[in-house]
Amino acid sequence: MATFVLVPGGWHGGWYYSDLVDRLRGAGHRALAITLSGVGERAHLGGSAVNLDTHIEDVLAVLESERVTDAVLVGHSYAGMVITGVADHADPGMVRRLVYSDAYVPQDGDSCWELTTEAFRQLFLEGARGDGISVQPPSGLDARATAQPLASFLQRITLGGGGLDRIATRDYVYLSGWTGTPFADVYEKLSADPGWRTHVLECGHNVVRDAPGEFEEILLRGE
DSSP states (O other), rough: OOEEEEETTTTTTTTHHHHHEEEEHHHHOEEOOOOOOGGGGGGGGSSTOHHHHHHHHHHHHHHHTTTSSSSEEEEEHHHHHEEEEEHHHTTSSSSSEEEEESSSOOOOOOOHHHSHHHHHHHHHHHHTTSSSSOOOOOOOOOOOOOEEEEHHHHHOOOOSSOOGGGGGGGEEEEEEEEEEOHHHHHHHHHHHHHHHHEEEEEEEEEEEHHHHHHHHHHTTOOO
């Protein structure tokens, strides 16, 4: 039995993974969907102090309180920043596999702001015009999407515990079926790296809506 810890991308709460959680549990695994501070049902915990470090601590706290060991950490989009930090900071043995779905894969000192495209930087700025603290969700997202703390996109990650080299099994799932993706170069780079297993799904960025079965198959492969 594997323990899947699922971290959603920007503007999304743990609800994003509800159907996938049910399917993983139906397959005999443990599955925990995380809602990060300041987002979703935890939107009331937002504010200027909520940043990337906060979100990394959110996930580490769940691993600790749920006594998770040998976790499969899954991060979508922005959450690639989060699970990278968690893998670096977690106690040895807490995390054994990382799965990035159309996600940023930072190195020490990188921020989501720096890794993304100019179009997304403009989206962040425009979305934060209201209060300068939180980025309103772009049009077209699920009605449950909430504002994202701006600092989480801006803060540079600090890695000092060995980074991704600590985790032997790393998967990258590239979702190739949408225009304007900032992840094509990430996929090209990682597909040439023997330390990664790469996959391509010809679907939009919303993988749990557009390719739920194929994504579940990748998660379950080898478990």
